[in-house]
Amino acid sequence: MFSQKSSKKTWIKTIFQLFIFLTILQGYSQEIRIELARKKIKQNEFLQIRVLSNYEDFKGAEGFPEIKDFEKTFQVSLEYTSDKGEIWKGIEQNYKPLKVGKFKINSFEIKVGTKKQTFKGEEVWVEESPENTETDLLSQLEEESQAEDLVGLGKLQNVFVALTANTKEVFVGEEINLNFALYVAKNAPIALDLYDLDRQISQIIRQIHLPKSWQENYGLDSVSTDEIILEKKTYKRYKFFQSAFYPTEPLLWNIPSLELKVLDKEKEKLLSLRSNPLSILIKPLPKNIKNLTGRLQMQEIITYLKIQTGQSVNYQINIVGNANFARLNLPPPNSNNFLEFYATATEQTLRKMPSQIIGVKSFRYTILAKKPGKYPLKNYFFLAYFNQETKKIDTLRSKLVLEVSGSPLEFSSLENSELQSWIEKADDTPMQMRTYSRTRWIATGLLALLFLIVLYKVLSNFRE
Template sequence: MLRFLVLFLWVGLWGRQMQAQTPPASAPAAVVPAPSQQASLELGRTTFPVNEYFTIALRLRGAKLERYSAFPDLEGFKKSGKSSTTTTRIVNGKATVELLLTQRYAAFAEGDFDVKPFSLTVNGQVVKSLGAKLHVLPQPAASAAPNAGAAPTKPLQGIGLLDQLLGKPKGQEYVEPQDQAFLAVVPDKTTAWVGEPVHIGLYFYLAPADQGLLDFHRFAEQLPVLLQQLRQPTAWEESFDEADIVPDSVRVGGKPFLRYRLYETVFYPLNAQPLQFPALSLEMKKYRVAKRPVAGADNRMAGYKTYRSTPRTVTVRPLPAASGVSSVGRYRLLEGIDRTAFRTGQAYTYTLTVEGEGNLTALPEPTATLPPGLELYGPDVRQEITRQNGRVGGRKVWSYRLVARQPGTYSLRRVFALPVFDLNHARYDTLRPELVLAVRGEATRSAPATAAYIRTDPFYAQQIPAADNTLRPLDTPQQTRRYAYAVLAVLGLLTVIGWWRAGRR
C-alpha cells in the first residue's frame, strides 16, 4: 500500500513539473497582436457626364492610416485632388475610427473607358479591385467650347547639322536662365478669433515656361523639417492627408502659374498668442541649359537652387468677455427621435447632432437640466470629420436614452443647451433643440440605470434578478493553488520519511 501511494505521488509530482515547464496553451494570447485592420476599395458611378468626377475610395477600419501606395493613373482621366472623411464612434467608452479617403478623377472627353484591375498597399496590406467599365456622357448643359478643330501650328525648325558635319565641339557652355518660381506659406486669413480655424497651405509656384528647368529634389527628406517649422505650440492642428503633388492652374498678380500643394493643415488657436510661421527653405533641382544646343542631346546640366518663403504672422484675437465658452465655429443643431408616440416607462432613443465647421474634437457634450419625472442615460458619441477643399468640418452626434416616469409635456429646449461662439455673427449663442414630448400613461417609479437598456432583452431581464451579488476575493484562484501546493509538499515529506524507514529495515 505504501509503495502504491509513493508511486501515485511520484506520478503527480512529475506531471506537475511537466506542466510547469510546458507553457500553457493560452500563452500565445498574451502576445499583443498587431492591430487588425479592415481595408476595402470602393468605385464610384460607372456612368456619369464628362463634367463630373469618377471616384475611387479607400475605406479603412480598425487602424490608423500610416502608409499607402498611390492611387492608379487611369487612361483618359486626370487626377483632381483627394478628400478624406474620418468617422469616430464611441459606444460604452470604446472608440472605433473609420477613414474614407477618396481620389477624384476628371475625364478628358466623353466615351467608354476601361479601369483595369489594380491594387493598393495599405499599411502593408494589399487591397485589390477588379476594375470596371466606365461610360462618360456628354455634358448636359451646352457650353461654348474653344475651337478644337484648328490644328496646332508647329514652330519652324531649322536644319543645323554643321556640328555633326564638322564634329562635336570639345566643350559645351551652359547658362542658368532666370525663373519665376517661388515658395510660399499661404494662410487664408490674417486675423482670427481664439478657436477659429486658420487654413495654412505650403505651396510651390512655377511659371508654365519654367517646367523644364525645375524638378523636386529629395523632397521626402526635406518635408519633415518643413513641417516641424510649421508646427504651432499654441494651436490644435487638423492636418490633411498627404496627397500626390499634382499642380493646379492659378493666377498670381494676373500671371498664370502652376501651383504645387506640398502640405495643407488647419490650426485652431488655443489662446491669443499670434501664429508665427518662419521663413522656410526648399532645395530644388534646377537645370542649366546649353548655350549651343546639340540635336539629339539633352542639352541640360543639373544644379541646385534654394527657394525661401516670406515669414507670415496671423494675429489672434481673444474672445469678448470671457464666459468659459470653448466651442468656436459655424455650427447648427439637428435632433431626432425614434418614435412619435410617447408613454411613461418606455425608453426612447434621442440624438443631438452638431454639424458645421470648427474644432469638433474639442466640442463638449451639451449640458442637461432634467425636470422631475424625466430620466436620461448616455450618451454614446459618434464623430465624423471631413477634410476637403481647404476646409475641415463634419458632424458630432450624441445618442441618449430618455425615460419619462410621469405623464406630461416635456420641452427639450429647456433640457439641453450647447453654448458656442458663432463666427458668422462674432457673438455668443446657445444651441437648443425644439422637440416637445407629450407623454401619456400612468406614473411609474424610477428603475435602476440598467433597466432602460435591459428592458428589450428578456435574457438579461430574467438573469440579473436571480444572479448572486455576493462579493468574492479576486485572489481566490491563487489561494486555492497555494493550498494545493501545501498538500503536495506534506505528502512528499511523508513519502520521503516512508522511504527512509523502509531503508533502515
C-alpha cells in the same frame, strides 16, 4: 540523433505555418468599405461616395467612376473616430447632381494599395431644393472650401514656393488652415527635381509651430499634386504640408521666410526658393468668453415623438460645421422625475477640405419617460458657442418636443427590460468595423507572442 533533427524540422515547419496563418489573419483584418453618405439628397447638395479603410498607412483610393447626370467634382480626406476610439481613414468623392429624379449608381471597383473592393451598386434620389428654409451650413461650407483664400501667396513667378493661410486674422479658437507648396507654371522653361525632401520638409514644419494650439494635421505622407489657376495662369502645385491650427491664446503669430531647395536638372545645380514671411493676428474673444468658437448647426434624429410612460426613445444629435471638434462636447442632460437620460455613444467624422476642416460630431442618448406631459428637449440639449460670423455668443438648442402619455412610473432604473434592450442596441458602430478592429488586435498580439517564442527557442539553442 535522427529523431532530434526531425523534431527540430517539425517545430520549424509548425512555426512557419503558424506565422503564415497569422499574417493572413492580420491581412483579413485590414478592410475596405465603400458606401454612400446619403441615398436621398437635394439638388443643391452633393452625392458623396466614401471609401473607408482601417489600414494604418492608408494613402488614397483609385477608381471613382464618372456617373451619368452627375458632375464629378472635388475629393476630401476623411477621418472617422468611433466611440471606442477606433480610427478609420478614407477618401470622399463628391458629385454635383445635374437634375432631379431617381438614379442608378452602377457597380464599380475601387483600388486601395494592392487591394480591390467592389461596390455592388445603389439607387439614389435627388429632390428639388426647398425654398425659404434654413440655410444648410454644410453645403455652404463645402462651396466656400472650393474657393481657396491663399493669404501670403506673394508675387507670382514661373517657379516659387509659398506658405499660405485661409485668413490673416482670427479669434481665439477659430481655425487657421496653412499649407506649404511649390508652384510650377505649366509651360515653365525649366526642369526641376525634388532634393533631400524628407529632411527639408522636417526642418520647414518645425518653423510652422504654434505653441498654444490644437492641431489637426492633414497627414500628407507623400507629395500631394493638383493644378490651380492663378491670375489666369495654370500652375502645377506640389503640396508638402497642410494643417489646421486652433489657437488657445491671443497673439501675433509670425512665421519666418521658409526655404526649399530644388535641383535644376539642366544646369545641374541647386536652386534656392523662399516663401514670404507670414503674420496672422489671433484676437481675444470679447469679454473674456471661454466658449468654443466656430460656425455650427444642430441636426436631430429621434425614433418617436409620442410615447407612453415606461417606454424609451433613441435620440441622436449631430453638431455639424467648422470648429475645433476635439473641444466640442454637449453639456450632459440632467435626469429628473419626468425623464431619465443615458448617454450611449459619441462619434466624430472630419472632412479635410482644401481650405478648412468640416466636421460632424454625433451624440447618442436613450431617454426613458417616467411621467406624462410635453417636454421641450431644448431644456435638456443645447450648446453655447462663440459664432465667428456674428461675433457674439449663440446657443444651439433642440427643436423637438417629446409627448408622453400614461400613468406615472413608480420606479425607474436600468433593470427596466425595454430600456436595457435599447442601450444594448445603441452602439450602432458598424459591426464590420468593430469585428475587424478586434481581429487586427488579436492577430497583432499573436504575432508578437510568436516572435517571443521563436526568440526564446533561438536563445535556448544558442546556449546549448
